[in-house]
Amino acid sequence: MTTTAVRRATAARSGPRRTTPHGPLAGTGRLLRLALRTDRWTTGIWAVAVAGMTQVSVVALAELYAPPGEREARAALIASPAATALAGPGFGLDDYTLGAMTANELALWLMLPVGIMGVLAVSRHLRAPEEDGRLEIVRSQPVGRAAPVVAGLLAAATGVLVVGALLLVALLTTDLDPGGSVLMVASVVVVALVLASATAVAAQLTTHARTSSAIGMALLGLAFVLRAVGDVQGPRSTSVWTWLSPFGWSQATAPYTLDRWWPLAVGVAAVAVNVGVAAVLVRRRDLGTGLLPERLGPARGRVGGLVGLTWRRQRTSVLAWGAGVVGTGALIGLLASAVVDFVAEGSELAVILGDVDDAVAAAFGLYVVFIAVVAAAYVGTAVGAARAEERSGRAAGLLALPVSRVRWLGAQVGLAAVAATVMLLLAGVVMGAGAASTLDDASQVGRLLGAAAVTVPGVLLVLGVATALLGLLPRATGAVWLYVAYVGTVGLFGELLPDGVDALSPFTHLPALPAAPMDWPPVLGVTAVAALLVVAGLAGVRRRDVDG
Secondary structure (H helix, E strand, O other): OOHHHHHHHHHHHHOOOOOOOOOOOOOHHHHHHHHHHHHHHHHHHHHHHHHHHHHHHHHHHHHHOOOHHHHHHHHHHHOOHHHHHHOOOOOOOOOOOHHHHHHHHOHHHHHHHHHHHHHHHHHHHHOHHHHOOHHHHHHOOOOOOOHHHHHHHHHHHHHHHHHHHHHHHHHHOOOOOHHHHHHHHHHHHHHHHHHHHHHHHHHHHOOOHHHHHHHHHHHHHHHHHHHHHHHHHOOOOOOOOHHHOHHHHHHOOOOOOOOOOOOHHHHHHHHHHHHHHHHHHHOOOOOOOOOOOOOOOOOOOOOOHHHHHHHHHHHHHHHHHHHHHHHHHHHHHHOHHHHHHHHHHOHHHHHHHOOHHHHHHHHHHHHHHHHHHHHHHHHHHHHHHHHHHHHHOHHHHHHOOOOOHHHHHHHHHHHHHHHHHHHHHHHHHHHHHHHHHHHOOOHHHHHHHHHHHOOHHHHHHHHHHHHHHHHHOHHHHHHHHHHHHHHHHHHHHHHHOOOOHHHHOHHHHOOOOOOOOOOHHHHHHHHHHHHHHHHHHHHHHHHOOOOO
16 A cells, blocks of 8 residues: 555544644634623623613703794804813804704714724733733634734724714704714714724834823824814814824714714725724734833832832823823813804804903803813723723732832822822912913913812812722722713703702812802812722722732
């Protein structure tokens, strides 16, 4: 028998030959199913929260502004530079229907939380598994090099689409036009996908998940500022600055008024480019590393204790969020003169807001709450970073040293509290300086510094909620984002919500400086509640097991 015949006989006895999947995308389906299973509760909570608040807000708008005269007055308010910076380009103000009102006043504030969700999901699936070593175990199986990136992006996109689907259901239960509702949901989804895909590129450049998340959040903040500047300079999306922002592309669709689909093509193209760049970059780096080299530390350690170590790990995130908060404050300060000129020219708006000083104070009161909500989002990410260290096992290694759990978590919570306080105070100073320069009124510095300072207890209460969740219910730490979204919605749209809905927001109880007088009891009360929540979280982490 020849050698060939022996081989054929052996193959016939052993049955059909099994082949191992190979290629850059091998295993993508299994990784995607795992990611979707991991995110099922997180995605569901985000979807219910976004859709529920939207449905309540639309119904409230329809009830509060049913008479045409009130809608005209509302349109005049939205046309002001202060409102334009926070809302959008202002399509359909001449005939301010419920659809135009929804698109102008709610769309941007739907894009922000869904965009944050996309950024966090991509960092969680793309960079975190490499950082804690899980991806190395996965890659020991027949998994292609590009499979984790593709699966992570598909999981994030699926989560965004689920939120969009439930949001569409919520809009269809109202009196809004179905076609405009589909377009608005598509606009929200495209913004989230652009930010998520940009974060995927950042995840290939950096080594740590917290850094890629910080870059994604910084891009979100930059996009918001570019859109705000563009919309103030050129109404109805006519400024170049507006078209440099994914928020500008999506709001240029003008749902319920012009119903333009073509601006979304810019966003879809940006997603395709970002995904392609991420796919190329992942092939150019080693597992567990980023393309940007990490800066080497000094030959001799100068960490300076547990607080110094915490600062070294989180300084990139602190500086990125701080730049966003302070930069937003500077931009808002420069809008003061535009508000004054607009009120002086429009008699209807003057009737609504009162004299010029009252109008400026009311506008800055709303802006200060917005900045405080951004700072609250930062403290949410700071506590989330502590949870990530625990899950990755780095916290267990640190706690093996003579370091107590209370000291470990206290250092991270303390740094977040100090950083958020400094961010808000600096934002108040630069905002006041900008307003003083444009209004030629030096007293604005002290007023706006005080307005920013009085929001600090509210941010600390959000920090307390996050700390309590981490200490008592560590698996539910991510639920702090629901509270941040609730606080932001109530702070900016509290007048649209039913009575009592805003009771759990700290900013409901704090004095709304500079439009309202100072009131110390609620400030002290909110501070005390924040302290109690932090103490509860520290006590909880002391009693429970540490993951990892």
